[in-house]
Amino acid sequence: MAVSWTDSRTVGELLVELSADGVPVHRQIEAAIRDAIRSGRVERGTALPATRRLAEALGVSRGVVVEAYQQLVAEGYLTSRAGSYTRVALGADAQDPPLPRAADELAIDFCPCRADGAIFPRKAWLRSTRRVLLEATPADFGYVSSRGVPRLQQVLSSYLNRVRGTSAKPSSVVVCNGYGQGIALIVQALVARGARRLAVEDPCADDDAVPVARAAGLEIVGVPVGPDGIRVEELERLDADALVLTPSHQWPTGGVLPATSRAAVARWAREREAFVVEDDYDAEYRYDRAPIGSLQGLAPDRVIYSGTASKTLAPGLRLGWLVVPSQILGDVVEAKQLADRGSPVLDQLIFADFVDHGEFDRHLRRTRPIYRRRRDALLSALHARLPDLEPTGIAAGLHLAAYLPDWLDEGRLIAAARERGVGLHGLGPYYLSGGGRAGLVFGYATLDEATISAGIGVVADAVAQVRDRA
């Protein structure tokens, strides 16, 4: 067998290729570095390897490397300071566009459905990380089942059965990257089984099930939503193969599906052999209302339950989970396997540890009163400053909806508030049919009480402006 050797090396992770074509070695090193800088492959400020390390790695004398560096410093490509690394002085000619700004330019934004990153349990998360890194076996760093890490499957099924009244077994749990991926996997599984028409609530979220299902070729039909969630009698007429539902806290209007409707949905699914996706997105936050057991517990053979850590911990974790009926489990797992072979293992182990050690319960106990105070501040401010608005769906979650009086135009109010630096979000975009009762969706999770109160004051001014101009 032949082992090929050449004269080039990755050195200090810098690609330098040397050839034996008679060009002095220091010139070759200069050319390699100059070319890397000119082409933009090495960026302004990058530290070069120490001369001794580069020399050792290339198998040349240190003097040769020093000479090359000095030449490039003289040419202005590099800068050198005593006691520090030699660094790249010049950037490439082609400059990158500036990176997008993460911060919103609005002073106050009532953006719905975000957890407050400022109350993320950093210390407890770090403790769980430390334990997991200490205890993990070498196999834990490898590929695992695309369903999820067994320990998290067990922790989640136990947690959901206890808290949400689901009927889950560890083997029926599929861990996914948030509901965003969960619904994509479900849609793929439904399509694989021949589904053609998907029913969704009208209004509903415009950024998850609907675009994913449309991209997969499914026809979308809307089930009208009343004060108590969907009108089940309308569902019967739609000839749909599946239904996506937020029964515990309708998104965005906040209604709770009553027991009779829940039973009717379960019956509909069984009769048609349809599947219901239960998007239980904010189940953990209930303020002054009974916890509503999951729909999945009623019909575990027809309901795909979906939960997420996006509201309780952080959307950035991309941690979600499905409880999947056995008939469609294989299709969902295959979709997950094709999608990314499984979710990140350490994250799953850390979250399992976090739940197991009671940190999740503790975090919920700590954050519920915080969010409740914010909701109360919002309700008080709306009552005092905007009594013509009609709040709804206030008993749970991280947002509420408020219907507008007939004389107040949703779009013009949003524009007027935005001019004043306050972000409002209308119900309009969530109606499938394009029309429906005008209103706003107020997220209150990321704003403290004083800010909420001040923000509603600004909105009241905006309302006055819109009214005066009308």
Next chain:
Amino acid sequence: MAVSWTDSRTVGELLVELSADGVPVHRQIEAAIRDAIRSGRVERGTALPATRRLAEALGVSRGVVVEAYQQLVAEGYLTSRAGSYTRVALGADAQDPPLPRAADELAIDFCPCRADGAIFPRKAWLRSTRRVLLEATPADFGYVSSRGVPRLQQVLSSYLNRVRGTSAKPSSVVVCNGYGQGIALIVQALVARGARRLAVEDPCADDDAVPVARAAGLEIVGVPVGPDGIRVEELERLDADALVLTPSHQWPTGGVLPATSRAAVARWAREREAFVVEDDYDAEYRYDRAPIGSLQGLAPDRVIYSGTASKTLAPGLRLGWLVVPSQILGDVVEAKQLADRGSPVLDQLIFADFVDHGEFDRHLRRTRPIYRRRRDALLSALHARLPDLEPTGIAAGLHLAAYLPDWLDEGRLIAAARERGVGLHGLGPYYLSGGGRAGLVFGYATLDEATISAGIGVVADAVAQVRDRA
């Protein structure tokens, strides 16, 4: 607005519903817990809330809860020990199947393409985690760009340009969940642009591009692989819209695509306006061969570069990255958005910190000699015990291939070794056409030198057995 109150509560995260129908409260609590245990919603060993906390939450006297617990202990549903939580004693009737065993039952497994979890840099990873959790802003816990966290885009483009000779800008980097997701996103983007036929190397991996592309409806055609990677002249005939390639270390046979072939591939792509996916899966491990600059550097407008932390750190991290030409970038980003709205943010920040602090370079310097020693041990053992095998592709990565002599049957050898507790992996499954030169793929990354040597000894015995029976 109406606020609905009822008599039920999630208490200590246990769903207990109380009604005012005249049944004594302690009986209602008993029934709720008994039902939860019977239905399997609460598992054996689960700790119940402390009596005081449950009582407070339900608004009943503690004595009522104590009475309910005592009754259930008497009935055998719960167990109680002084100074400890009351726990569930009985499991549900319907038992779960046992969880799948993570550990392989083979004594020695030459499974290819795994990093060694035992040398994962746990302490450095924890340090990066601590820094990130300390420094992260609240916005870092929220939704981010589906392309990736700007800091990691910058770190990766800088790293890849420096080490792999790519021509990447931060804005051209898309972070994804390993190559498994990367290739799925690319396939979706190609399909969205009208691609119909995908060329792959023959042999090639059987678990990423091929199944994903087939599921997406693409026709797969194979380009024969010789000792120096694909035969480019064969590519010309195939009328393909895209090509997936491992130019730096052909998987599985280990060839390196020479400069003339690389130029020909770039020309082919430009002429046809086709895209080339460069799967640079093990670029960081080079032992006695020049580092080969990326193909992407040659043709950044036609090559989608794909890298991964699966070989350098751990597959379980599910961390991969693409460098995407601007023409197809929008399609890839849209596919990522629909897939899962972006990869986990903390993981991205931790990896960026890990690279930024020089830990990644340090880790590579530490692990290269470890893997090199294992490769050397494997080569020595093969030379000494199995001189009829013909190793190839040995200069890089975490695996090598070895062709078998004509008289040795691949399947029978694998079966004979498995009987002896040694896992071997044949080239057979990787040939698209179903036929090709018989051989084995030896992964050596997770085995120490003594184990490798012992394992090859067992394989030699298996060879002798197959030969004697032939």
